[in-house]
Amino acid sequence: MKKDGPIGVIGGTGAQGFGLALRWAQAGETVIIGSREAERAQQAAEKIKKKLGAGTKVSGDANRAVCAACDLLVLTVPFEAHAALLKDLKPSIRPGAIVVDTTVPLAASVGGRATRTLAVWQGSAAEQTAELLSPEVFVVAAFENVGAKMLTGEGPVECDVIVCGDDQNAVKIVRHLAAQIPGVRALDGGPLENARVVEQITALLIGFSVRNKTHCGIRITGLPPSALVSR
Amino acid sequence: MKKDGPIGVIGGTGAQGFGLALRWAQAGETVIIGSREAERAQQAAEKIKKKLGAGTKVSGDANRAVCAACDLLVLTVPFEAHAALLKDLKPSIRPGAIVVDTTVPLAASVGGRATRTLAVWQGSAAEQTAELLSPEVFVVAAFENVGAKMLTGEGPVECDVIVCGDDQNAVKIVRHLAAQIPGVRALDGGPLENARVVEQITALLIGFSVRNKTHCGIRITGLPPSALVSR
Numbered sequence: 001m002k003k004d005g006p007i008g009v010i011g012g013t014g015a016q017g018f019g020l021a022l023r024w025a026q027a028g029e030t031v032i033i034g035s036r037e038a039e040r041a042q043q044a045a046e047k048i049k050k051k052l053g054a055g056t057k058v059s060g061d062a063n064r065a066v067c068a069a070c071d072l073l074v075l076t077v078p079f080e081a082h083a084a085l086l087k088d089l090k091p092s093i094r095p096g097a098i099v100v101d102t103t104v105p106l107a108a109s110v111g112g113r114a115t116r117t118l119a120v121w122q123g124s125a126a127e128q129t130a131e132l133l134s135p136e137v138f139v140v141a142a143f144e145n146v147g148a149k150m151l152t153g154e155g156p157v158e159c160d161v162i163v164c165g166d167d168q169n170a171v172k173i174v175r176h177l178a179a180q181i182p183g184v185r186a187l188d189g190g191p192l193e194n195a196r197v198v199e200q201i202t203a204l205l206i207g208f209s210v211r212n213k214t215h216c217g218i219r220i221t222g223l224p225p226s227a228l229v230s231r
Numbered sequence: 232m233k234k235d236g237p238i239g240v241i242g243g244t245g246a247q248g249f250g251l252a253l254r255w256a257q258a259g260e261t262v263i264i265g266s267r268e269a270e271r272a273q274q275a276a277e278k279i280k281k282k283l284g285a286g287t288k289v290s291g292d293a294n295r296a297v298c299a300a301c302d303l304l305v306l307t308v309p310f311e312a313h314a315a316l317l318k319d320l321k322p323s324i325r326p327g328a329i330v331v332d333t334t335v336p337l338a339a340s341v342g343g344r345a346t347r348t349l350a351v352w353q354g355s356a357a358e359q360t361a362e363l364l365s366p367e368v369f370v371v372a373a374f375e376n377v378g379a380k381m382l383t384g385e386g387p388v389e390c391d392v393i394v395c396g397d398d399q400n401a402v403k404i405v406r407h408l409a410a411q412i413p414g415v416r417a418l419d420g421g422p423l424e425n426a427r428v429v430e431q432i433t434a435l436l437i438g439f440s441v442r443n444k445t446h447c448g449i450r451i452t453g454l455p456p457s458a459l460v461s462r
Contacts, residue, residue, distance in 0.1 A: 115421065150453075158452040162435075190346065190438045197428075197435040204393075204428040207421045208451055212458045220439055221389040221448040222381075227439075 006030040007177070008070030010063050010077065010089070013044045016102060017076030019151025020143065020181075021058065022048050027180040030057040034066035041066075067092035072173070074100040074143070079109040079118070079125060086132045095136040098170045100177075101126040101195070102143040104202040115207040117200050126164065126195035140165035140174045141195035144202050146184070149215045156183025159217025162198045164189040175229045186229050187220060237261040238408070239301030241294050241308065241320070244275045247333060248307030250382025251374065251412075252289065253279050258411035261288040265297035272297075298323035303404070305331040305374070310340040310349070310356060317363045326367040329401045331408075332357040332426070333374040335433040346438040348431050357395065357426035371396035371405045372426035375433050377415070380446045387414025390448025393429045395420040406460045417460050418451060 009021045012033035021031045025048050033048075035041035041060030048058045067073060067089050077085055082103050093099065103125035107116040122128045126141035133139065141164040150157045161178040163186055165171040171188060178186035189198060201218060208216040240252045243264035252262045256279050264279075266272035272291030279289045298304060298320050308316055313334050324330065334356035338347040353359040357372035364370065372395040381388045392409040394417055396402040402419060409417035420429060432449060439447040 115425075187439070188442060189435070190442065194346075194435060194438060197431045200428045200431060204420070204425060205451070207425060208418070208454065208458075211419060211421065212455055214453050214455055216454060217452040219450040219452055220436070221450055222445050223439065223447060224443055224445055227443045 005071050006032050006069065008032045008034055008066040008073045010034045010066060010073055010075050010085075011081075012060075012076060013040050014076055014078070015148035016143075016146075016151065017074070018044055019148045020074060020076065022051070023151055023181045024177070025052055025056050025058045028057070029180065032066050032069060033058065033060040034063040035060065036063060038062040038065070063089060064092040068094070070094075071097050072100070072177070073097055074102065075129065076102050079103055079105045082125060083128065083132060086129060090133055093133060093137055095134065096138070098138045098140060098173060099129060099133060100140050100142050100174055101129045103129070104144050104199045106203060115203050115210065117203045123193055124195040124199050126192055126199070130192060138165065138167045138170035139192060140167075140170050141189075141192060141198060142174050142178060144195070144199050145205060145218050147205070147209070147215050147217070150217060151181075157181050157217070158183055160185045160187050160219050162187050162189035162220075164192050164194040164198060166192045179229045185219070187223070187227060236302050237263050237300065239263045239265055239297040239304045241265040241297060241304055241306050241316070242312075243307060244271050245307055245309070246379035247374075247377075247382065248305070249275055250379045251305060251307065251333075253282070254382055254412045255408070256283055256287050256289045259288070260411065263297050263300060264289065264291040265294040266291065267294060269293040269296070294320060295323040299325070301325075302328050303331070303408070304328055305333060306360065307333050310334055310336045313356060314359065314363060317360060321364055324364060324368055326365065327369075329369045329371060329404060330360060330364060331371050331373050331405055332360045334360070335375050335430045337434060346434050346441065348434045354424055355426040355430050357423055357430070361423060369396065369398045369401035370423060371398075371401050372423060372429060373405050373409060375426070375430050376436060376449050378436070378440070378446050378448070381448060382412075388412050388448070389414055391416045391418050391450050393418050393420035393451075395423050395425040395429060397423045410460045416450070418454070418458060
């Protein structure tokens with residue numbers, strides 16, 4: 001399992017994926033934005049280069065090509081596209097790859113409210129991902145609670161990233177990835193099944209954001225310094 | 232609906248109820264601790280008086296008598312005792328009373344883990360409470376995420392209290408009640424159904440606390456000052 005290769009952001013032309021790609025490019029990581037159409041992904045990469053400078057290590061390609069090129073993939077697609085896309089991409093994902101799922105099964109996916117979630121049979125979107133992909137892939141849930149507006153803004157991200165996964169090494173790598181984003185504290189959230197709770201927190205945060213016309217995040221209090229990773 | 236009467240803490244001899252009673256007594260509120268046996272409740276009240284001074288306005292009585300005496304009740308019983316107790320107390324609860332449910336349906340209630348929750352048919356323990364009690368009672372969910380150790384400690388409570396309810400006036404009263412506890416920010420968490428998420432956050436926090444051998448809480452970030460109530 002590599003940790004120095006490129007980060008592939010599947011669905012990275014969407015608001016949250018674009019925000020994550022921007023932050024990682026800013027931190028000096030090599031990022032490949034994925035989209036259904038390679039051209040749209042390349043346009044998003046150009047937009048980041050325009051913002052951060054021509055030397056920024058960001059490119060764009062079709063989702064399948066991104067899967068074939070990366071040992072670290074970040075899934076940023078809406079829940080309604082989630083399962084079908086994974087089935088489509090499965091043959092292209094490398095054995096041993098880490099797949100970071102940021103998906104939240106908001107009821108808005110089926111025309112309901114963004115302040116409610118759908119019940120996913122496997123327990124969470126992330127556990128659905130783990131079921132759909134090969135057992136040779138390491139699924140980690142993270143970034144569900146970090147809104148796109150926080151990521152595309154200029155300041156530090158006032159939100160903890162709760163990283164859940166069943167493979168300790170994969171969780172560690174994703175925590176270091178999250179800690180690249182200024183303001184983020186990348187926390188060990190326990191096993192992948194805990195994504196059930198973390199995903200739902202997003203619906204609660206959307207409610208807080210709507211009621212207060214702002215963009216809300218979450219912090220866990222009372223943690224010792226040993227619970228945090230540095231950049 | 233009164234807000235100046237006594238606060239009845241049902242199950243207040245347990246750790247969380249005792250901690251809440253202690254904090255409210257400390258803030259100058261009149262508190263009646265309830266227990267199955269009046270004597271045990273009176274002993275808990277004496278313990279608080281011993282700590283805070285003989286003039287502290289705290290007493291103890293049987294749960295039913297506490298219900299009959301208070302327009303503001305706080306339910307602090309473990310989930311395994313929750314439904315049966317509510318059926319028992321229902322005839323004693325005053326019409327128009329506010330019932331604050333702090334219950335979390337932890338899997339530990341049926342011998343499982345405290346880091347997992349049970350699925351409650353109504354969606355949450357608080358919604359179960361609303362179904363079990365008279366429609367003339369205002370059910371509000373709050374204090375699920377505040378651990379007993381935080382409450383019985385000396386310092387401020389480093390945790391937001393997310394208050395969920397369908398009656399705006401009842402929510403407002405409970406937010407003011409929560410804001411009496413130093414360190415607590417009492418937030419409007421939206422409708423009662425949102426207790427589904429807030430209750431589950433407790434299981435996640437227990438996981439954080441266990442992994443880090445500490446007592447964790449939660450804060451919502453990005454809120455404007457208008458989202459907060461003062462004491």
